[in-house]
Amino acid sequence: MPIKPSKITPEKIYKKRRTFIAAGLGILALPIIDKGYAMLNTQQDGTDQPFPPIESMPEAADTVLKPTPLETITSYNNYYEFGYGKDDPGEADKTLITSPWSVEIGGPGADNPGIYDIAEIKGEHAIENHIHRFRCVEAWSMVIPWNGIKLADIIRSAQPNSKAKFVRFTTLNDPQQMPNAGWPGGPYVEGLTIEEAMNPLTMMATGIYDKPLEQQNGAPLRLVVPWKYGFKYIKSIVKIELVEHMPHGTWWKQNDREYGFYANVNPRFDHPRWSQATERVIGERGRKPTLLFNGYADQVAHMYPDPDNRLYFY
Amino acid sequence: MEIDLGQVIGFTRGMKVHSISLSTRKHVLNMSLCLGLVWGIYDAFTGPDLVSELRDFTGRYGAYLLLISLMFTPLSKHWNWVRRNLTIRRNVGVWGFVYGAIHLLVWIVLEFAYDWALMWDEITGNLFILLGVLAFVLLLPLAITSNRWGLRRLGYRPWQSLHTATYIAVPAVIAHHFMAQKSDVVEPILMGLVLVLLLVWRYRHAH
Numbered sequence: 001m002p003i004k005p006s007k008i009t010p011e012k013i014y015k016k017r018r019t020f021i022a023a024g025l026g027i028l029a030l031p032i033i034d035k036g037y038a039m040l041n042t043q044q045d046g047t048d049q050p051f052p053p054i055e056s057m058p059e060a061a062d063t064v065l066k067p068t069p070l071e072t073i074t075s076y077n078n079y080y081e082f083g084y085g086k087d088d089p090g091e092a093d094k095t096l097i098t099s100p101w102s103v104e105i106g107g108p109g110a111d112n113p114g115i116y117d118i119a120e121i122k123g124e125h126a127i128e129n130h131i132h133r134f135r136c137v138e139a140w141s142m143v144i145p146w147n148g149i150k151l152a153d154i155i156r157s158a159q160p161n162s163k164a165k166f167v168r169f170t171t172l173n174d175p176q177q178m179p180n181a182g183w184p185g186g187p188y189v190e191g192l193t194i195e196e197a198m199n200p201l202t203m204m205a206t207g208i209y210d211k212p213l214e215q216q217n218g219a220p221l222r223l224v225v226p227w228k229y230g231f232k233y234i235k236s237i238v239k240i241e242l243v244e245h246m247p248h249g250t251w252w253k254q255n256d257r258e259y260g261f262y263a264n265v266n267p268r269f270d271h272p273r274w275s276q277a278t279e280r281v282i283g284e285r286g287r288k289p290t291l292l293f294n295g296y297a298d299q300v301a302h303m304y305p306d307p308d309n310r311l312y313f314y
Numbered sequence: 315m316e317i318d319l320g321q322v323i324g325f326t327r328g329m330k331v332h333s334i335s336l337s338t339r340k341h342v343l344n345m346s347l348c349l350g351l352v353w354g355i356y357d358a359f360t361g362p363d364l365v366s367e368l369r370d371f372t373g374r375y376g377a378y379l380l381l382i383s384l385m386f387t388p389l390s391k392h393w394n395w396v397r398r399n400l401t402i403r404r405n406v407g408v409w410g411f412v413y414g415a416i417h418l419l420v421w422i423v424l425e426f427a428y429d430w431a432l433m434w435d436e437i438t439g440n441l442f443i444l445l446g447v448l449a450f451v452l453l454l455p456l457a458i459t460s461n462r463w464g465l466r467r468l469g470y471r472p473w474q475s476l477h478t479a480t481y482i483a484v485p486a487v488i489a490h491h492f493m494a495q496k497s498d499v500v501e502p503i504l505m506g507l508v509l510v511l512l513l514v515w516r517y518r519h520a521h
Contacts, residue, residue, distance in 0.1 A: 018520050020478040021513050024485040027445070028506055031493050034441050075362035084498045087361060138496070140366070157386060185497065254497060273442045273493055282363050286427030 021252060065131050068142040070209045072283050077216045078136070080185060081171070081178040087182075096177050096236065098212075098220040105154065109194075109242030110163025112157065118220045122206055124157070125149040130203065130224075131209075135265050135294045141279040146224055147207035152198045154240070160194065164242035167197040169223060169234045177230035184256035185254055190223065190234035191247030191261065193303070201226055201299050204237075227296040229263040259314065264304065265294035266313035336398075340405055350375070351416070364425040365424045369417060376413030377491045380453075380484050381505055383407035388515045404460050407480070411457040414487070418450050442493040445486045452483040481516070485509060 079089035106113030127147055135141045139292060155167065172178070173187035196202060203224040206213060213219035218235025225232050231251050251259035258272055267277045267290040278287040293300050304312045334342075338380035356376070358367035390396040428435050436443045456477055458464065465473050488509055492502035 018517060020481040021517050021520075024481040025510065025513055027482060027485040028509065030441060030445065030489050072362045080497070086363070086366065090362075140363075149498055183497075267453065270439065274440055275436055277435070280365065280425060285365070285424055287425070287432065 057109050063134040066142045067145045074214050080183045096215045099219050104239045105158045107241030107243045109160050111159035111161050125153045130138050132226040133294050139279050140241045143208055148203040148205035160242050163244050164194050166243050167192045168241040168243050168247035169237050170239040172236045172238045185250040188250045190249045218256050219297050227293040227300045232263050262312040264312050269310050269313040343405050369420045372413045372417040376410050377487050379406050379410030408460050411453050445490040449483045449486040452479045
């Protein structure tokens with residue numbers, strides 16, 4: 001029978017203990033205080049506080065991109081409709097029916113709207129191959145050899161009019177095909193400005209390593225915007241709309257302090273909870289410096305007039 | 315003598331006959347948690363990303379174990395089987411620390427590859443990381459003295475007041491765990507609730 005601590009400890013220590021316990025409760029409240037403080041700051045100063053000017057990062061050491069193995073690309077994924085864990089989407093049953101698969105292209109900004117099957121879309125436009133860096137907002141990265149179509153080609157065939165200022169994408173949200181379709185963020189929505197969408201870097205991926213996209217990688221059609229964080233790469237797209245107003249993306253809606261509309265990669269603007277200065281290359285030890293616009297500054301920097309505005313970089 | 319699995323796990327209440335001695339139960343617990351660690355490491359090595367799997371697995375289960383170690387005292391007032399197994403608390407706590415220490419080692423060796431300057435930036439720049447490091451620093455002397463030598467060396471009362479540092483360290487661990495999540499915060503919130511109940515209970519029963 002152990003001795004009851006309360007029988008032998010003097011009152012002095014009990015008083016100390018109360019202080020310890022109160023301090024413990026205080027620490028538990030820290031994340032809430034942290035968030036509250038940041039919200040207060042945002043309200044007072046707005047989001048565009050002055051930051052030191054951005055210098056372009058040295059890219060010399062990174063000119064030869066070594067693609068991540070397909071096995072890694074298909075087993076380390078964020079696809080919450082198939083589960084919250086990184087290995088959940090890869091391990092999930094292949095329940096997504098990707099053929100036939102119809103994509104609705106329309107919205108007030110399209111003079112030639114229509115509903116197309118994925119096979120038609122693939123058949124109509126030239127398939128290109130590009131090896132791009134992929135940088136997740138969680139500060140990890142891969143290198144992915146994509147196959148796909150220029151988004152600009154798809155948009156041009158929808159005949160955009162003057163109302164087409166933004167492009168709004170929507171992911172399938174079907175509980176019969178996706179075990180976690182009911183997650184709070186669904187249906188997943190993402191958006192680009194029309195200028196970003198027409199940029200030659202912007203792709204609609206249909207494959208990786210010359211193989212059709214796997215379910216966990218966003219089959220059969222996925223957005224690729226290499227200079228932005230991974231959450232912008234919306235998967236399993238069923239709807240593309242040309243719209244007048246800035247679309248309210250899923251992560252932006254979930255947490256507007258941590259995720260915004262532009263989400264351009266920038267090592268100088270930290271995520272509220274971690275640094276974006278470096279990234280962990282999946283499958284490798286240690287970290288490497290993150291590049292401004294993920295290394296694509298030459299092709300995209302002209303679209304963002306104020307490089308010191310945090311608005312563009314989260 | 316018959317082995318009663320319920321006794322081993324500790325889920326039967328009101329049983330007077332100990333079919334297995336306390337030290338055997340401790341060995342079973344130690345071996346299970348050691349095997350759990352080995353299994354987790356094996357699982358991480360066979361997965362797509364060793365670093366994050368090893369880091370997240372040890373961090374999560376370390377936090378569970380530390381929280382469980384704090385639950386022993388309040389629960390022992392209500393359940394005899396907890397009271398009879400009260401000294402297992404120390405094993406659970408020390409294993410929580412071991413998982414946490416491996417978690418930190420993975421961060422230092424695999425995630426940051428000994429880049430101390432970068433790690434310092436992370437620690438000073440992010441509350442999330444700072445809380446994790448704070449918890450480790452607080453738990454280290456506790457783990458070192460969690461044995462008969464430590465108790466004898468310090469004397470019971472100083473030992474006990476030193477070990478009240480768990481009431482700062484474990485909240486720091488759970489706040490760190492909460493801040494590590496991107497959207498699925500139900501589990502750390504539940505852990506936080508359990509901890510708040512526990513702390514309130516301890517506060518009220520301090521006299």
